[in-house]
Amino acid sequence: MMESDDKDVENDESLSRIKAEIATLNAKLNHFDLQRRQALNDLLDLKGNIRVFCRIRPILNNEYGHFGSVVSSDSTHVLLKFTESRRKYYALDRVFTPATSQDEVFSEIEPLIQSSLDGYNACIFAYGQTGTGKTFTMEGTSEWPGIVPRTLEELFKKSQTSHNKFLLEFSMLEIYMGILSDLLGPRNRKTTVRKIQSLSIRTGPDGGIEIDNLRAIRVVSADQPLLPMQIRSQADPTGGSERLLKTQASGRRLEEGKAINLSLSSLGDVISALQSKKPHIPYRNSKLTQVLKDSLGADSKTLMVVHVSPKDEDLCETVCTLGFATRARSIHLAQEESMELRLKKEYAIAELLKIVKKLEDECQEIRSDIENLYENLKYLTNVDSKSFDIPEDPQYDAGDKKPHVKNVKATPVLNQPRFMSSTACSRQKTSSLSPSAIRKKVQDPPVKRKSSSVYADSLSSPVKGISQSGYGSECSMSKTSCSNWIYNEECQSEFSEDSSECDVKMVVFAEQKKLPSTPYLSDKGFNRFKDGRTKKTERKKGLNFNNCPCPRKKEQTAAQIQRTKKGVTNAVPERMNVNKKGHIEMSAPIKLHTFDSFNFNAVDENDLNNDFALNRVDPLSEQEINQISIEMGSLLVDETQSSGNIFLIEDSSGDRTPQSDLGNTELHQSKQYEQTFHDSKHESESHKLDDKSNEAEDSIFKFTVLEEAGGAEILTSNGEVTDYFNGNLCSSPCPMQDVKKICLLPVKCQRDVVTPKGNMILDQKHEAREDSSTDLTNFQMDEHTGICNYFRKTVWMLCASVLLGLGIDNLGFGHEFFNGLML
Numbered sequence: 079m080m081e082s083d084d085k086d087v088e089n090d091e092s093l094s095r096i097k098a099e100i101a102t103l104n105a106k107l108n109h110f111d112l113q114r115r116q117a118l119n120d121l122l123d124l125k126g127n128i129r130v131f132c133r134i135r136p137i138l139n140n141e142y143g144h145f146g147s148v149v150s151s152d153s154t155h156v157l158l159k160f161t162e163s164r165r166k167y168y169a170l171d172r173v174f175t176p177a178t179s180q181d182e183v184f185s186e187i188e189p190l191i192q193s194s195l196d197g198y199n200a201c202i203f204a205y206g207q208t209g210t211g212k213t214f215t216m217e218g219t220s221e222w223p224g225i226v227p228r229t230l231e232e233l234f235k236k237s238q239t240s241h242n243k244f245l246l247e248f249s250m251l252e253i254y255m256g257i258l259s260d261l262l263g264p265r266n267r268k269t270t271v272r273k274i275q276s277l278s279i280r281t282g283p284d285g286g287i288e289i290d291n292l293r294a295i296r297v298v299s300a301d302q303p304l305l306p307m308q309i310r311s312q313a314d315p316t317g318g319s320e321r322l323l324k325t326q327a328s329g330r331r332l333e334e335g336k337a338i339n340l341s342l343s344s345l346g347d348v349i350s351a352l353q354s355k356k357p358h359i360p361y362r363n364s365k366l367t368q369v370l371k372d373s374l375g376a377d378s379k380t381l382m383v384v385h386v387s388p389k390d391e392d393l394c395e396t397v398c399t400l401g402f403a404t405r406a407r408s409i410h411l412a413q414e415e416s417m418e419l420r421l422k423k424e425y426a427i428a429e430l431l432k433i434v435k436k437l438e439d440e441c442q443e444i445r446s447d448i449e450n451l452y453e454n455l456k457y458l459t460n461v462d463s464k465s466f467d468i469p470e471d472p473q474y475d476a477g478d479k480k481p482h483v484k485n486v487k488a489t490p491v492l493n494q495p496r497f498m499s500s501t502a503c504s505r506q507k508t509s510s511l512s513p514s515a516i517r518k519k520v521q522d523p524p525v526k527r528k529s530s531s532v533y534a535d536s537l538s539s540p541v542k543g544i545s546q547s548g549y550g551s552e553c554s555m556s557k558t559s560c561s562n563w564i565y566n567e568e569c570q571s572e573f574s575e576d577s578s579e580c581d582v583k584m585v586v587f588a589e590q591k592k593l594p595s596t597p598y599l600s601d602k603g604f605n606r607f608k609d610g611r612t613k614k615t616e617r618k619k620g621l622n623f624n625n626c627p628c629p630r631k632k633e634q635t636a637a638q639i640q641r642t643k644k645g646v647t648n649a650v651p652e653r654m655n656v657n658k659k660g661h662i663e664m665s666a667p668i669k670l671h672t673f674d675s676f677n678f679n680a681v682d683e684n685d686l687n688n689d690f691a692l693n694r695v696d697p698l699s700e701q702e703i704n705q706i707s708i709e710m711g712s713l714l715v716d717e718t719q720s721s722g723n724i725f726l727i728e729d730s731s732g733d734r735t736p737q738s739d740l741g742n743t744e745l746h747q748s749k750q751y752e753q754t755f756h757d758s759k760h761e762s763e764s765h766k767l768d769d770k771s772n773e774a775e776d777s778i779f780k781f782t783v784l785e786e787a788g789g790a791e792i793l794t795s796n797g798e799v800t801d802y803f804n805g806n807l808c809s810s811p812c813p814m815q816d817v818k819k820i821c822l823l824p825v826k827c828q829r830d831v832v833t834p835k836g837n838m839i840l841d842q843k844h845e846a847r848e849d850s851s852t853d854l855t856n857f858q859m860d861e862h863t864g865i866c867n868y869f870r871k872t873v874w875m876l877c878a879s880v881l882l883g884l885g886i887d888n889l890g891f892g893h894e895f896f897n898g899l900m901l
């Protein structure tokens with residue numbers, strides 16, 4: 079008897095000890111899990127809340143034609159080869175080559191799934207021309223499952239191992255011609271055709287989006303067939319992203335195409351507004367963006383996978399797709415990141431990855447310890463141990479020690495974007511367990527980030543709906559053709575980012591072609607082209623400006639276009655010399671051309687492969703400096719007063735002729751010219767060269783160079799390139815081929831003054847610079863007081879007034895999407 083009593087006591091003690099241990103471990107698990115969430119979220123925040131990947135489709139067996147114009151140059155760049163000498167790099171967050179497997183694609187996406195289980199909204203969508211592999215990426219095949227089935231599997235796996243409880247539901251929504259319909263909605267019994275019922279979107283009491291009467295199927299296993307009813311859809315042969323002109327769509331198809339484009343341009347606007355952190359996000363501009371509001375919210379994680387075709391004949395669509403992608407990606411990056419910041423960021427990401435992994439491992443270890451303890455309990459009591467009431471362990475009360483999670487508050491466990499959550503009605507039909515019932519069971523509710531919108535309640539990113547809707551899956555094409563992207567007989571203009579830009583640019587370029595001449599290099603200095611036209615081949619001789627896909631270009635307003643078109647004629651200096659002080663002097667009368675911005679392509683130290691070496695301390699000989707000054711003859715710089723560095727590229731033969739095959743750029747006017755680099759390395763470089771020129775200033779060159787718009791390229795900066803005029807980091811490094819050595823040439827440009835005699839004097843006084851930089855046009859006009867000039871001035875003012883009166887919006891250029899595509 080005594081013995082059995084002792085055993086009971088011992089058992090009781092063991093039970094209490096195990097329970098206490100479980101409580102402690104649970105608290106510890108919560109604590110670590112919170113830390114892991116925080117770290118993962120920080121990691122994803124650092125990577126960017128809106129990321130853009132690109133996947134290049136492989137050439138299919140039955141495909142014929144020309145290939146090779148679309149290449150993945152490295153893991154973050156796509157290179158488009160328009161012709162042998164015309165090519166353009168697009169920087170993205172990740173580029174998947176045709177050989178990339180579904181596994182690899184998914185491994186990049188996996189952290190988002192965990193994040194969604196942690197309580198943050200995520201949205202993954204595929205974008206691209208028809209037939210480029212959106213469905214393959216999202217759904218895949220039975221042999222090669224895509225993101226959706228893998229996500230579901232992963233969600234189940236993770237939700238089962240989690241100490242939280244989850245309710246997973248699946249909804250499917252189509253947006254067609256602005257009408258929302260439930261793809262899981264009721265069907266006609268006889269015909270099995272879905273009854274079209276337009277659903278309405280409304281904003282819930284807490285600001286989230288709710289769709290009335292949207293059905294939700296409760297998902298209990300990853301293998302559960304999600305679509306018990308057969309869904310028939312008719313493929314639209316003109317669907318996808320072909321341009322309307324190309325598809326020659328008419329009637330209903332044309333309307334569909336327009337609706338798609340409207341949706342996607344609205345999506346572009348929303349992404350753009352989110353990226354640039356605008357106070358107003360235009361969600362309401364289309365049904366698509368309204369529906370995606372919660373998933374695209376400021377704190378949500380959005381991943382766009384753009385798809386491109388490897389075919390040469392699809393180059394136009396590819397350009398448009400990549401233009402859209404670049405715009406979505408780079409707006410905030412280009413404006414906010416410096417090289418230093420980027421390096422810090424990369425370091426922080428690597429560190430956070432380690433922390434997340436470590437915390438995940440720790441959580442996993444604790445979970446298995448808890449499991450073991452429960453097993454022990456079960457053994458001791460013969461009762462399913464999890465039903466034991468385990469007390470909270472005060473030791474691990476997270477309390478103040480809880481890691482800080484931004485904008486977080488407790489939310490229900492129904493981890494699903496709000497717009498997809500079922501209504502009371504559909505829940506009644508599909509699930510016996512109401513969310514409120516589940517909520518009661520939740521031990522550690524997931525976090526909500528903003529009361530107004532976004533939620534992380536987990537799971538179903540609306541990918542399926544999007545990719546199937548025919549909306550999200552299509553690529554936006556703007557209203558006109560982008561045929562002038564290809565340098566061909568018909569269109570010998572510059573490449574542009576998209577069709578709307580083509581329109582605008584054509585105006586500009588057409589006018590520029592009329593420009594009297596283009597500076598041209600010779601040993602003696604500038605010469606003119608006799609025919610007054612730009613010869614593209616000649617640019618090779620110039621220092622290269624490169625057209626990086628950063629959104630450097632300011633919106634080119636109609637007024638600016640007009641001004642470029644009408645106003646400032648471009649005369650060319652007859653002579654240009656570099657004096658001993660490193661100044662470039664020009665003696666011929668010049669008039670300066672105005673442009674809207676100045677783009678530089680990035681040469682990122684990190685992105686240069688092993689063939690490249692940056693040699694920043696390689697001083698230039700005077701002869702080389704002279705050579706550069708001559709090379710600069712092909713730069714188009716006007717009224718510039720900026721400083722920076724130019725990469726001089728040395729090829730394997732030791733020739734320091736700068737590379738020419740790096741793309742094109744538009745050079746435009748910017749109001750914020752006065753920028754200097756504060757990078758100490760730059761400054762030290764500058765001073766070295768300054769010594770040479772006996773200049774007290776921190777730069778060696780002061781130059782003004784003229785050229786026609788577009789085409790010139792410059793490589794500049796400190797292993798990355800900073801926007802010359804705006805001082806912004808260009809986050810789009812341009813990998814270069816055949817470049818052995820790069821050295822820096824610090825440069826300072828100052829806006830020059832054209833004297834009435836026409837001689838250019840390099841202005842060194844700040845006040846004077848400001849005076850004349852404020853309005854070059856006025857300056858020129860002041861030179862001439864004749865009736866023609868007065869008339870011209872009046873026309874100018876009239877144009878400007880009309881444009882201002884009409885508003886840019888009315889002219890169609892104000893649409894942010896199109897503006898963005900002009901980048």
Ligand SMILES: Nc1ncnc2c1ncn2[C@@H]1O[C@H](COP(=O)(O)OP(=O)(O)OP(=O)(O)O)[C@@H](O)[C@H]1O
Nearest residue numbers: 135136138207208209210211212213214215318551
């Ligand atoms: N990465 C890939 N590897 C192998 N095959 C691919 C890949 N991407 C696409 N394909 C194949 O290319 C074809 C077109 O792909 P898919 O149907 O996914 O294009 P889509 O963009 O969804 O087209 P649509 O817009 O018309 O629906 C399919 O046969 C698909 O299997």
